Amino acid sequence: MCGCGRGGPKGSSSDFQVWGVDLSRYQGKVDWATVAQKNRPDFVFLKATEGQLIADPLYDLHARQLDEQGILRGAYHFFGHRTSGKEQARNFIKVAKLTKGNLIPVLDIEKHRFMTDPKSSVREAKAFCREIKREYGVYPIIYCSSIFYRQYLEKDFPQSRYTLWIADYRGNPDDISWDFWQHTCSQDLKGMSSKVDRNVYCGTLEQLKQYTLK
Secondary structure (H helix, E strand, O other), X not given: OOOOOOOOOOOOHHHOOEEEEEEOHHHOOOOHHHHHHHHOOOEEEEEEEEOXXXXXXXXXXXXXXXXXXXXXXXXXXXXOOOOXXXXXXXXXXXXXXXXXXXXXXXXXXXXXXXXXXXXXXXXXXXXXXXXXXXXXXXXXXXXXXXXXXXXXXXXXXXXXXXXXXXXOOOOOXXXXXXXXXXXXXXXXXXXXXXXXXXXXXXXXHHXXXXXXXX
C-alpha cells in the first residue's frame, strides 16, 4: 500500500502540504486543544511500546486527548534487538488498542548498541510484521533512517511491499520510495513544551485515509 508512486517523491519539506508529528513520553504532557487551534497537524503517531514489555506511560492520555480533538492518530513500536519479534508485536497489540479509523501500526527500527547480529534483528523484525499482519490484516509501516534502510532493510523490506517512513534531516531521500518523511526532530509547536519530530506525507489528505484500519 503505497500512495505516492514509485521512485521517491521530489521536493523540499515545504512542498508537501500534509504533515504530522510523532512523540513519546519525552515530550511530556501536551495541550492538544492549543495544538489543534494554533497549528493543527493532519496526523499524529504516538509511541505505544518498546521491546517485549515496555509501554509508554503517556500513550493512553495522548490517545484520548487526540480523539477528543478529532485528530487522526496512529501508534508505533520501538523495536528491541534482543527479544522475540512476535512477542514484541503482542505487546504492541495489547497496549496500542488500535481500532477502525486509526492509522495502521508502525515499526520503528534503528541502529542500537544491542544490535549485535543484524541478520537476527531483521529476522525478528519480519516476525513482528507477520504478527501485525495476522492481527490487523496489513503490514506495518516501517520507520527508519535512510542510511539504516539501505544498509540493513532494503533486501528484506522492499519498497514494493512495505510502506516506508524515512528519517533524513539532510534533505529529501528521494532515491527511496517513501510515503512519510521525517525531516526534522526540532519543530516548535504552540501547546508543546519541548521540540517534536515533524513529518510530511507525500499525498493528499484523501490519500492519507488509505493508511487507516478498515
